[in-house]
Amino acid sequence: MQFVDVEAQSLLNSSNHFFPNILFRRIIYTLLTLKHYNQGLISEFVTTYLLEFDDIRYYTYKNLTTFIKKRSQSVRQKSKICESELSTRIFDLISSVCFPRVPSELNAYYAPIETEYTAKTVITKTRKLLEQEADIVSLSAHRKVFSHFWLSFLRQLLPLRVYKRVLLMLEKSIIPFLNKPRLLIDFLTESYDKGGVYSLLSLSGLYVLITKYDLDYNDFYKKLYSLLDHQLFFMKHRHRFLALMDQCLSSPLLSASLVAAFIKRLCRLALRAPLSGVAVILPLIYNLLRRHPNTLPMIHRYKSAGEDCYDYQEVDPERSLAIESSLWELDALMNHYVPSLSKFAASFKEPFGVADYKIGEFLNHDYTKIIEEELKKKVKSVPLEFSTPSGLLTPAMPMWTLD
Incomplete structure (x- = not known):
């Protein structure tokens, strides 16, 4: 030099x-x-x-x-x-x-x-x-x-390592400085269609092109719906994906049947998801229900035993019949073994607030944080026995006798 x-x-x-x-x-x-x-x-x-x-x-x-x-x-x-x-x-x-x-x-x-x-x-x-x-x-x-x-x-x-890092950089370090960002359409749609971690990482760049550069991608929500499975909660970039999905489903122009399919799918996943996954799913469901009032009847609809018209295997969210189903999964989550999550699930029975939850505040919830929060709580009284004893020995207690 x-x-x-x-x-x-x-x-x-x-x-x-x-x-x-x-x-x-x-x-x-x-x-x-x-x-x-x-x-x-x-x-x-x-x-x-x-x-x-x-x-x-x-x-x-x-x-x-x-x-x-x-x-x-x-x-x-x-x-x-x-x-x-x-x-x-x-x-x-x-x-x-x-x-x-x-x-x-x-x-x-x-x-x-x-x-x-x-x-x-x-x-x-x-x-x-x-x-x-x-x-x-x-x-x-x-x-x-x-x-x-x-x-x-x-x-x-x-290579795979470079491919992943490029997808992570696209939204903030590449797309804003391109003369014609729409020229990335082929690259992003191909990555999104690959599935797995490629779809998760390409979602942010594809969402930017759709919202800011008028990209028309008809199967965007269908592909997004297919990414919601149990493997999602064990991927490295799951929190980034869930936070971005909250943005993708924020538009009031989305049909009620489409949003209902996402809500129902998330409820099903919450039944088997790890604690960190449930901690994000519940506020995400809350936001979707609050933004789209037409889906609120799903909470109070009669829950028939052993029957659910929702088709979990349907790949098209519009045809899954989720809007005609009920959210019986929330009743099951009310009995969750973590008190804070069961309390959150019970809040769906109450009137909704005026503001959405910030998904970013729930991304770091895990077993360690839950235990720390429980240990910080001040407990006034601790139940030790079903009935309070009146003394050390009572007449009802069986005693030894000497003949």
Whole structure:
């Protein structure tokens, strides 16, 4: 990088572009194609240069895009690195980069840059080179190379670890800075249709495209409904999924039959879910019932013994007949062995409040927290016996007698 600095200084007043990208491109390619991958070297480059200088970040994205598009079979054979390994190295290089949000954040440059152009400068430098210099200080140009890189990178073969981390980053670190976020539709819908952890992690990005960028995905709620099963409560990102599902079902435009299917499904899952799962399901059911008053008759509907018209195996929530069923599962949860959960289940028989529960406050409930809360309670009296004794020995007690 010192050679890059020296060359940039020498080119500042010449007719060439001020940033020596030819030399810098060789550095990027060398970092990615080393036979013995050096994670420490990558970390040093990212910390010292990539996170500090805007022009380094700009040309890194630009060179990586070129590297991905023009990578040929001969290059892979020469480096003896498989495609998934190269994808991992590229992701390690850019995963911690923070993209600027406003133009004022573009204020650090590794190579010197001219902010004012004299008549002599305009004569000695070509129009193309002047445009390249202007790109360095333009946020729209930075967004352009950022968008080109990610759209090219997501077409590659991604290892499972990288795939998961990309899905986690999409909502906050990638989508807000793309020029055309709708171009991620294919990637997100394909991930959502894979099922399992891929669906859970892609839900947030897909929801952003639906709500903010007018994505029309007809099977969104049908797929969301299919993700509600008992395996959900043993996945790593279950809390993130349940909190996001609360947002997805918050629209008052959803049909009552659709929301009723989710409510009924959650009630069934609560009967077999672990304690941490029940602690989230109950406030989620409460929010759904309060937002959609047309589903409230399910609480008070007559519960016939041994009969339930709800079809748990139906994949289409609209056809599950949940709206015609009853929430008899809440009666069972009133007898839950954890007092706080049984009390919560009993609150469904009372008038609903005016505010929703914040699902985030219930995500960390587990056995340890429940025990701590119970131990903190002040108990006035502790029942020790059915009837209070009048003395140490009473006439009713059988005694030994000596003949």
